[in-house]
Amino acid sequence: MSQIQNPSAIPSPASLDPYWMPFTSNRRFKQNPQLLVEADGMYYTRADGKRVLDGIAGLWCVNAGHRRREIVEAISCMAHQLDYAPSFQSGHPLAFEFAEQLVSEAPAGFSNVFFSNSGSEAVDTALKIALAYQRARGNASRVRLIGRARAYHGVGFGGLSVSGISSHRKAFGNLPPYTDHLPHTYNRAEMGFSRGQPTWGAHLADDLSNLVALHDASTVAAVIVEPVSGSTGVLVPPVDYLQRLRKICDEHGILLIFDEVITGFGRVGGAFSADFFGVVPDIITSAKGLTNGAVPMGATLVRSHVYDALMQGAPDAIELPHGYTYSGHPLACAAGLAALKIYRDEELFSRAQRMSPYWEDAAHSLKGLPYVVDIRNIGLLAAIELEPIPGQPGKRGYDCHMRCLEKGALIRATGDTMVFSPPLIIEKEEVDTLFSTLTDVLKNM
Numbered sequence: 001m002s003q004i005q006n007p008s009a010i011p012s013p014a015s016l017d018p019y020w021m022p023f024t025s026n027r028r029f030k031q032n033p034q035l036l037v038e039a040d041g042m043y044y045t046r047a048d049g050k051r052v053l054d055g056i057a058g059l060w061c062v063n064a065g066h067r068r069r070e071i072v073e074a075i076s077c078m079a080h081q082l083d084y085a086p087s088f089q090s091g092h093p094l095a096f097e098f099a100e101q102l103v104s105e106a107p108a109g110f111s112n113v114f115f116s117n118s119g120s121e122a123v124d125t126a127l128k129i130a131l132a133y134q135r136a137r138g139n140a141s142r143v144r145l146i147g148r149a150r151a152y153h154g155v156g157f158g159g160l161s162v163s164g165i166s167s168h169r170k171a172f173g174n175l176p177p178y179t180d181h182l183p184h185t186y187n188r189a190e191m192g193f194s195r196g197q198p199t200w201g202a203h204l205a206d207d208l209s210n211l212v213a214l215h216d217a218s219t220v221a222a223v224i225v226e227p228v229s230g231s232t233g234v235l236v237p238p239v240d241y242l243q244r245l246r247k248i249c250d251e252h253g254i255l256l257i258f259d260e261v262i263t264g265f266g267r268v269g270g271a272f273s274a275d276f277f278g279v280v281p282d283i284i285t286s287a288k289g290l291t292n293g294a295v296p297m298g299a300t301l302v303r304s305h306v307y308d309a310l311m312q313g314a315p316d317a318i319e320l321p322h323g324y325t326y327s328g329h330p331l332a333c334a335a336g337l338a339a340l341k342i343y344r345d346e347e348l349f350s351r352a353q354r355m356s357p358y359w360e361d362a363a364h365s366l367k368g369l370p371y372v373v374d375i376r377n378i379g380l381l382a383a384i385e386l387e388p389i390p391g392q393p394g395k396r397g398y399d400c401h402m403r404c405l406e407k408g409a410l411i412r413a414t415g416d417t418m419v420f421s422p423p424l425i426i427e428k429e430e431v432d433t434l435f436s437t438l439t440d441v442l443k444n445m
């Protein structure tokens with residue numbers, strides 16, 4: 001196979017400079033670059049040849065493990081057959097097939113899929129569909145979008161406006177108006193070291209009633225939440241919290257959006273965690289595991305009442321003036337269909353549940369180690385929260401991440417919380433390796 005350049009070649013420091021890396025301390029990284037040059041199954045290979053056990057599925061996305069032959073072949077075949085096809089007033093068969101397959105995996109009542117290229121775009125699409133839905137139903141005053149503190153909904157202006165990570169918001173200042181936020185659901189004193197869903201905190205959903213009373217329901221279009229907040233450190237919803245949100249939305253004609261960019265595709269259980277939690281939202285956003293991370297893609301799934309409300313007006317009118325040049329890209333659809341086949345054939349949508357007791361015990365075995373102030377888990381997600389170094393928030397987490405990497409395990413630090421989200425194909429010995437690596441690091445810090 002011809003290669004443009006040797007991917008294992010270690011670049012010179014000067015040649016690293018032009019690439020402005022996302023969500024990275026560019027100056028720190030470029031002093032000590034950690035480059036990954038190959039991947040297979042549960043492992044990455046670094047530029048220095050060392051193998052690294054992937055404890056985070058790339059970036060919460062490689063759910064079936066790396067470089068799956070079926071996905072590689074599907075992408076390759078499609079690239080040889082149809083490199084690109086426009087999706088505006090045109091189409092190609094795979095996009096329709098993939099949409100049909102996705103709908104069949106979604107909770108009952110979901111009927112349609114809108115494709116984009118990332119989680120951020122899937123979220124912005126969902127927010128725009130919610131606004132357009134309300135307007136189409138004669139509720140043009142319903143323009144307010146409600147997010148939640150500590151939420152991450154990507155980096156588009158729409159997603160950022162409902163996100164709740166202050167450092168992401170304050171750098172930009174000028175965000176779309178007419179938003180508000182629920183409080184987050186985390187309270188260490190009440191729920192520290194919970195296994196799975198905390199039993200305290202369902203009442204926090206009732207804050208939605210307060211926001212509705214404050215703004216009036218006639219101004220509120222939709223509420224968006226991650227069923228489990230991932231990027232802010234795996235905040236698991238209290239028992240009955242999501243059910244209460246659903247009920248309040250129903251009482252007031254508000255759409256409920258679940259951002260399942262992380263929780264989808266078997267991460268928590270089921271194709272979507274909505275099934276696992278037993279709460280059916282009106283709209284689901286997804287990305288990441290959608291193509292097993294192999295080709296960028298986002299998908300926004302809607303229930304039939306949302307789609308039907310927008311299929312109105314003149315029969316030849318464009319019902320939703322929205323879309324991307326690469327919506328439903330043939331290579332992404334090929335990757336997605338191949339990924340879905342693997343998930344089904346290998347029963348990966350139920351594997352998180354099967355592994356969960358072992359995973360939970362392994363995570364909670366770190367209780368009592370130096371600096372550990374909380375441990376959270378659900379499905380194949382876990383977070384070990386560490387006490388910050390006074391005056392240096394994030395430093396302990398970063399140091400831990402680097403030391404684990406040196407020992408051959410990729411574990412992500414989000415602030416001072418170490419998060420785990422491995423490929424769903426992980427075996428028990430690899431679970432042990434991940435948590436024992438962090439254990440060794442913590443004992444020697």
Ligand SMILES: Cc1ncc(COP(=O)(O)O)c(C=O)c1O
Binds near residue numbers: 260
């Ligand atoms: C819940 C959630 N929504 C949206 C996004 C944004 O996805 P992307 O980085 O593909 O734009 C992420 C990314 O981590 C996410 O976790």
